[in-house]
Amino acid sequence: MTKTKEKKADQPPLKRGSGVTHVYETLRNEIIELKLTPGSPIDEVQLSERFSLSRTPIREALVRLAAEGLITTLTNRATIVSNIDFLNLGDFFDALTLMYRVTTRLAAQNHRPEHVAEIQAFQDAFARTVAEQDVLGMIASNRDFHVAIAKAGGNRYYIELFTRLLDEGRRILRLYYSSFNDKLPQQYVTEHEHIIAAIVARDIALADELARVHADQIVSQIQSYISADTRPNASLSL
Amino acid sequence: MTKTKEKKADQPPLKRGSGVTHVYETLRNEIIELKLTPGSPIDEVQLSERFSLSRTPIREALVRLAAEGLITTLTNRATIVSNIDFLNLGDFFDALTLMYRVTTRLAAQNHRPEHVAEIQAFQDAFARTVAEQDVLGMIASNRDFHVAIAKAGGNRYYIELFTRLLDEGRRILRLYYSSFNDKLPQQYVTEHEHIIAAIVARDIALADELARVHADQIVSQIQSYISADTRPNASLSL
DNA sequence: GGACAATTATTTGTCGACAAATAAAATTTA
């Protein structure tokens, strides 16, 4: 309840340079979880009141978010939560698939025992959310699972890009989670298990192939959600 | 104290929100061109004097650079120009090669006439710098050439990552350009021509293969520079 | 003389305030 979270009056003196990080991470999560809807304006003074901070650290956090593409700043005008770019979803799917493959390959190649343990832990969490029909939890733990694989691969450039893509994917999936089909997720659990096995066996070619199939699966599912969406103008980037 | 700063008294009233962009771009170039050497400290007040701006916009530019990984901020302590990470150069080469291939493939697939013109223009610039033995110009125009190919491919995620990788490569190459061998560059000109031909012919497989060979060529050349470097402790990340 | 402690100095992070730029409202005018 009264944790050190956002509320009007919290304990101001947390630490010296931690305010910006807190604001950044909080807003980042809210954007990814669609608590802040795409296109909605960001009011600096409102945020400064909410976090009990001056506008300066708020601004710094916003610059970081803008550098990541999560918010868009119209100079001298408003700054808004970035829209999901439905027109270029193909780019997104292409890059996502490539990162699925490359990171899984590298994991099979470079992983160490502790990595497998972490991957398995997130896979357990994923299986749990599937069993509980917790769709939002599924989306999050699936993301953690693949980020863990990327970390086992070790290439920091891939880790960074892949993380961004997966988080962007979380935004997209949240838009359509209402139409989630309860039968498919179990298949993902199985596919994850196979991917883990291929990584442990250091079978690079198999890991690559499984990742590709897995990615195609997810991409086509998202696409089916989008095309099944009946809301008028829902696929327009506004 | 009063040493020669670029332009002490320039035209202050440029435009309202353009100060940060100017500072950002200027510093970015200086970092990439190694005018600001890795590890050297960034003094905010010194910069604010140099650009005739308050510390606030300077700070904003620095946050952007930090988000890109070009500078490193030690909280409450100094902020320095990021070091070149020689220990993980393998990651860099791997990601660079992948982006070479993927962007060239996509260019063969998606390019339009105006893209070819732009690519050819940068290739001409590259050939010119090779003829003039202008090594620094070579490095820059080679980068522009491949960024143009990435833009012809059209995938914004690849464009962004590739640009960052190529700029990081500029930093590395600048460290070793003194030992440049004058015979090899001509080969790059030829390889570039072949890549353009493959793109124009929309031969995706050939474009991919040429890009791979080209990337391997460059990677092995950089590696030979590094291993041939005789400076003591030169390969240490300090 | 060297190690430790206290003091000073420098630098960073944050603040409140002001001015430019834009949006919104009010007024005028045809």
Add this chain to the structure above:
DNA sequence: TAAATTTTATTTGTCGACAAATAATTGTCC
């Protein structure tokens, strides 16, 4: 009444200043 123009209001970008955190310096004691 509607378009155009002036006035007001809101919001962003920038500034100078202050306080916390750290580094540098000095002083003290063994």
